[in-house]
Amino acid sequence: MKIRVDRHLKKVEFWAQGKEIQKVTGEELRRPNGHERLIHVFSRPRLMVDTAAISRLPSVRRDAVARLLEFPERVVEYDGVSVAWSDARYPGVWAPSIDTILFARAIRRLFGERHSRFIDSFLEIGCGSGFLSKYIIQKKRQIGAPISYAHIMDINRDALLSAMDAIEDVRGGTLVSYSLNRPKQGIKVARPFDLVISNPPYVSRPSSRDNNPFEGLFLYKEILERSRELMGRRSVLLTNFSSISKNEVYPAYQKQFRMKTLARMKVPLKIPLITARLSDESRKWVAYLEKHKKLMVDTRERSGYRYWQIIEIVECRMK
Numbered sequence: 418m419k420i421r422v423d424r425h426l427k428k429v430e431f432w433a434q435g436k437e438i439q440k441v442t443g444e445e446l447r448r449p450n451g452h453e454r455l456i457h458v459f460s461r462p463r464l465m466v467d468t469a470a471i472s473r474l475p476s477v478r479r480d481a482v483a484r485l486l487e488f489p490e491r492v493v494e495y496d497g498v499s500v501a502w503s504d505a506r507y508p509g510v511w512a513p514s515i516d517t518i519l520f521a522r523a524i525r526r527l528f529g530e531r532h533s534r535f536i537d538s539f540l541e542i543g544c545g546s547g548f549l550s551k552y553i554i555q556k557k558r559q560i561g562a563p564i565s566y567a568h569i570m571d572i573n574r575d576a577l578l579s580a581m582d583a584i585e586d587v588r589g590g591t592l593v594s595y596s597l598n599r600p601k602q603g604i605k606v607a608r609p610f611d612l613v614i615s616n617p618p619y620v621s622r623p624s625s626r627d628n629n630p631f632e633g634l635f636l637y638k639e640i641l642e643r644s645r646e647l648m649g650r651r652s653v654l655l656t657n658f659s660s661i662s663k664n665e666v667y668p669a670y671q672k673q674f675r676m677k678t679l680a681r682m683k684v685p686l687k688i689p690l691i692t693a694r695l696s697d698e699s700r701k702w703v704a705y706l707e708k709h710k711k712l713m714v715d716t717r718e719r720s721g722y723r724y725w726q727i728i729e730i731v732e733c734r735m736k
């Protein structure tokens with residue numbers, strides 16, 4: 418299936434592709450390859466897959482959408498850039514999500530500013546599917562100022578594989594290197610970068626395991642401590658802050674950087690391993706978040722979700 422998000426994040430389209438078309442719509446195509454059929458358009462999206470909005474659809478449309486979601490391959494497209502993701506092929510890799518797309522929107526805004534033309538190299542810390550690195554490489558080429566060098570990191574080997582698969586065909590003359598970070602071993606770079614991006618894990622929790630993309634806030638600390646190695650005086654850092662943990666990390670960033678919010682959105686926290694309360698770990702995690710008032714709670718769940726947060730993509734420049 419393909420999820421296409423419009424440029425201003427006002428609608429999300431769900432498409433069936435190739436052989437999926439027959440299974441979802443009944444339509445027989447002699448040569449399904451390359452064909453796409455629009456199944457549904459969601460307006461004012463709050464998530465890539467908004468289960469509450471899906472459940473409110475008329476039942477036959479709801480079930481067509483549910484059938485589409487059964488296919489393991491998912492292509493996410495925003496602003497002409499797309500990445501194919503599947504949990505079977507890249508286990509445990511963060512799929513392009515609403516925060517990824519909001520981040521891409523902020524990059525789009527940054528690239529609209531004249532001073533961003535000097536950006537010739539970038540570093541992504543925690544690439545997940547590779548969507549954002551691919552976005553930067555493609556968009557910079559489109560505006561006639563291609564990136565010379567990109568370095569891409571993650572702690573999940575499959576994330577690096579996913580990013581490589583996504584980027585290889587579009588990188589052209591851009592030199593791209595990859596490194597596998599080890600938890601608690603620090604970010605190692607050989608040179609500073611004009612642009613550093615990171616959409617780090619942002620849900621604070623009482624005790625941390627190191628290989629889980631959702632936990633802890635250690636990456637914020639690491640980036641802040643190493644910022645003078647990662648960045649030059651004119652470099653830009655783009656990162657994501659969530660209302661869940663903003664109080665814990667934002668003030669320290671403000672001491673070091675001039676900060677400007679480029680994109681902001683209120684979204685549900687839809688990460689079942691945190692919120693489902695089906696394990697001791699999840700029960701403890703939610704209890705911790707509730708006790709410390711880190712979540713916006715819709716107790717009657719009229720919005721379709723119990724837990725909400727505000728995510729914010731912020732440009733940080735050295736003071």
Ligand SMILES: C[S@@+](CC[C@H](N)C(=O)[O-])C[C@H]1O[C@@H](n2cnc3c(N)ncnc32)[C@H](O)[C@@H]1O
Pocket residue numbers: 510511512513514516517520542543544545546547548549570571572573576598599600601615616617618629630636
């Ligand atoms: C919220 S996901 C964001 C993924 C992707 N950038 C996106 O926006 O879709 C955070 C990513 O950071 C990675 N990560 C966590 N700790 C890391 C570390 N110490 N070094 C590098 N990557 C890390 C996780 O594996 C995960 O892929």
